Structure formats: structure tokens, C-alpha cells
Amino acid sequence: MKIAVCVKHAVDEAELKIGPGGSPLLAGAAGKMSTFDKNAVEEGLRLKAAHQGEVVVFMVGGTESKKTLKEALAMGADRGVLVTADTVAIDALRTATMLAAAMKRSGRFDVVICSEGASDTYTGQVPPMVGELLGIPYVGYARKIEIDGKAAKIERSLEDSVESVEAAVPFATSVVSEINDPRYPTLIQIMQASKKPVEELNGEEIAPAGSRRGVEVLSMSSQPTARKHVMIDGSPDEAAAKLLDALSKEGVLK
Amino acid sequence: MSGQVWVYSESEPVANEVATAAAAVAQGASAEVRMVDIGSVRPATRGSGGRLLLKGPAGHEVSPAVAAEALARAAKDLAPLAVLLGATRDGREVASRLAAKLGIGCMAEVAGLASDGQGMTGERNVFAGKVVAKVRCQFPAVATVKVGAYPKAAAQPGESQEKDVGPVSDQTKTVGREKKPAGAVDLRSAKVIVSAGRGVKKKEDLAILAELATAMRGALGCSRPLSADLGWLPEEHHIGLTGVTVKPDLYLAVGISGQLQHVAGMKDSKVVASINTDKDAPIFQASDYGIVGDLYQVIPALERALAARR
């Protein structure tokens, strides 16, 4: 079974610094593997363990994102494909177009796995777009995937219901975090990861943007809500009484 | 004929919220709103303009794949300026697939929608809600609208239009659907929310938080792990980026570390108080009042103090 997993080197939101004017300092910001992408890699590895084959990790990103690709390889993926592009400047459809183009070059995949959304931008658009562009069935928000020969059964976790969906291989999917517990690579695996093959493709070459503009970011700003930050001390009973006093004064306790 | 802004959501209440957003876009673009139904008319969708019924697909089984294909075929002929959907899980899929089929931009989970006539703008949370981004997309465009960001549109009469898009087949088959356990809460309208995090050691202990919530005439909410990963509470209790956005008068965070993704869903609360054993927990940065302490001691103390006052 040929398994493609898409991962993103996401901006580490907790580390992201905000400039004096309230705009985020994105140049040189720390990055990390998008949180739920670990579940996507894990699911790819789980399917490989059950059905043999190969797990190939695809990523659109700059050179700094190789770190995340390495992490996926250390988890156990067999090889990686890095499509170079300036991810800050492009929208989801552009990313998906490059991912789909890179996958088509690598042959036919039986399963394409993404996560439900990236931890930095959380649009959730790339997975269905990749499925659409590859022209294969797409079933998103998977919390369970079972494959038997050419038939797949997927549990889709929606807001208020769980759907059972049948699809034929090849198909694309996005996984939710409850599908599995991602493994941690061992030290040996981390060392071995640097020896695994990584192919580099130029995004603009494999999928020219043309005149398309897509979604543009006009501005970004951070306006944290002002809070009082009053710390209440004392024994549990004293603290409880003081808190209730404060809340009554605020008029929020009826 | 002036341009059209289409509204579609698989959820009727969400469609009525999206209709309000669509009215703002339509006003800026001098366009008309069309509430789109696929397969059969749903009387509960209201909207501020006319209706558009896409005939062809069977009305009872409109999967995201079918909805996207039906909308794409109709859009190729009727050329709406914009198609707006709800940012539900299904809605995100329909919108993304539609945008990919048409090769146009799709704005994700936006609020504050407006149009300058040539395109539309909106605002969305990025970096786990730490930053708000203003985004723009040239017409024709697709967008998903943040759930809960707009009031539901009032019913208004309008012109009805039909379009036959032909039969639409789905490559996948939905063979079962099970309701997730539902809670009896509407956190969006709660004045007081007591919210539980991983600091709660076991499911049974949620009872003391639920008691406190009742004593404060409020509702019980939680962080994502308690519902999505542990399944201790139904998912509509989960507050944050991937859950509900709430604005109560009082938000009491109990055993919640205060990661950005959680804070994104409660930062507009009037007053925030929190209880956490870790004095450095980020939740204190997002709080007006903080108690460094063990919830298993502080919650019973709060209940005693409340009882003594009543």
C-alpha cells in the first residue's frame, strides 16, 4: 500500500512574538510540526504496519521546515518530498495544488492522509482540496480507518454525530486527534532519519501559479483582552470568600 | 440582473446565520442574496433575499461531495459573486471542494464580512487566536462563516429560482449515522460558566464542578481533552478554537492550563477567574482573578461560602 501523508511546519503559536504595533513578528518565528499532523503520520504508519508498503511524507514549506520533515521520518516514514514555497504568502488552494502535483509525480497513492487542520492557521481546507484535485474519493474528520483489500470503512466525527462511510481505495482523508496516540521517535530513529531520502521540488515549477491571486492577508494584529490579574491568597476557605466578594462587586454573581 | 451572493449550509440554523453575513456582502456589492437548497426546499431556511433550488440530487442524501458538485455546476452557469457556507465540519469540506473545482479562493471561518464591490473582506483568528488576520478575496469567491458570529436572519419574502444541475453521484457511501451523546447546555447563552480541565482527575469528580455551576446558576463547560479525547462530556461542552466561543459574565476556569486554543473560545468573557495548582499556568495571564490552589479543596470551599451567603 502506498501511503502519502501531508505535514506542515507550522508557526509555533505559543512562541510567536508580537511587535510593538500589535503585529506578529513572523520573520524568523519558531516553527514546529503542526500538532494534529502527528496523528496523520501515526495513522500512515499504522496502516503500513497492517498492509505493508511505503509511507511518503509531503510538505510545502521553506528550507527551515526540513526539521519537521525529519521528525516525520524519525517517527517512521520512509521518505519525504519537500515542495519549496513561501508558505506565508500562499493560500490553501495554492498549497493543495502543489501537494497534489507533487503526489502525481510520485505515482499513484492508495491513501492520502492529512490532519483536520493546521495548528497555526486552522483552515481545514487543504485536505478536501487535495482529494478534489487528485480526483479521488474524500472522507474527512476520520476517527477510525479500516481497510480491507480495496474497500475502506471510515468513521467521520462530526459536531453532533458519527457517520460510517464506505469508500474504495484510492481515497483521501483527514484525521482528528482522537484517532490515535502519536509515537515519539527514539534517539536511534532520530539519527537514522537524516539518512532517509528527501526529494526537493520547486513549487512554482511543478505547479505554476499563473495570475491567480486567491485569498490575500491584508493585515494581522493582536489585541489581547486587558485583564486585572489579581491573585487571591489565603486558605481555601479564605480564598473562596475573597473570590466571591470580588465577583459580587463585579456584579457577575446573581 | 445584479450579482448574487449564495448561502448554503447543511444545517438550517447555521444557514440563517450565514444569511446575515451574506446580507453584509450583498450590500457592499449591490448584489442579491439567494438561499440555496439542494434537492428539496427546506422551509426553515430564511434569509434576506430569494431562494435558489438546485434540482438533480436527491434531497435526502446531500453529502459534502454532492453539495460541492451541485454548487459548482450551478455556479459555472449562474456565476454568483460569492458562495458563503457555515464553518461547520461539513461546511468546510463543501467550501474547499467547491473552491478547488472552480479554481477560486476560499476564506476560512471568517466574521466581519464586507464587500468593496470587487471582492470581499473578512476577519479570522490565526495562531490559535493570538492574532486576528484581515483577509480579502477577489470575486468570485467562496467563504465559510464562523458559527455563532452572526445573529440568525429574519424571514423575508423573495424571488424563487430553480436550476437543474442533473444527477450527481457520490464516490463514497454513508452507511450509518449515530448521534453523539448530547448535553442539555447552551453555553453560548450561559451567564456563568464553570469550566473543567485536565486538572480534574476522573470523570466522577466532574460532579463537584457541576454542583458549583448549578449553585452559581451557570453551566458546565470544559477544555477539549475532556470531551474530544476522554469523552467525559459531550462535545458541545468544549470551549475554544475547535469548540464553542462563549462570552459569559463570569468564566471560572478550573484545572485548565490556559493554552491559546482554549483561551480563543473564552477571551471575550466579562470576568475570568481561575483555579490552578501551578502558579505559572498561562490561564492566570488571561484571568482577572486567580487562586493558586488544589481544585479539590477550593471548589468545596467555594460551595460552602456560596451556601453561607444564600
Ligand SMILES: Cc1cc2nc3c(=O)[nH]c(=O)nc-3n(C[C@H](O)[C@H](O)[C@H](O)COP(=O)(O)OP(=O)(O)OC[C@H]3O[C@@H](n4cnc5c(N)ncnc54)[C@H](O)[C@@H]3O)c2cc1C
Ligand atoms: C489545532 C488545535 C485546536 C485546539 N482546540 C482546542 C479547543 O478548542 N479547546 C481547548 O480547550 N483546547 C484545544 N486544543 C488543545 C489545547 O492546546 C490544550 O492542549 C488543551 O486546552 C489543554 O487542556 P487542559 O488545560 O484541560 O489540560 P492541561 O494543559 O493538561 O492542563 C491541566 C491544568 O490543570 C492543572 N491542575 C492539575 N491538577 C490540579 C488540581 N488538583 N487543581 C487545580 N489545577 C490542577 C495543571 O497545573 C494544568 O495547568 C487545541 C489544540 C490544537 C493543536
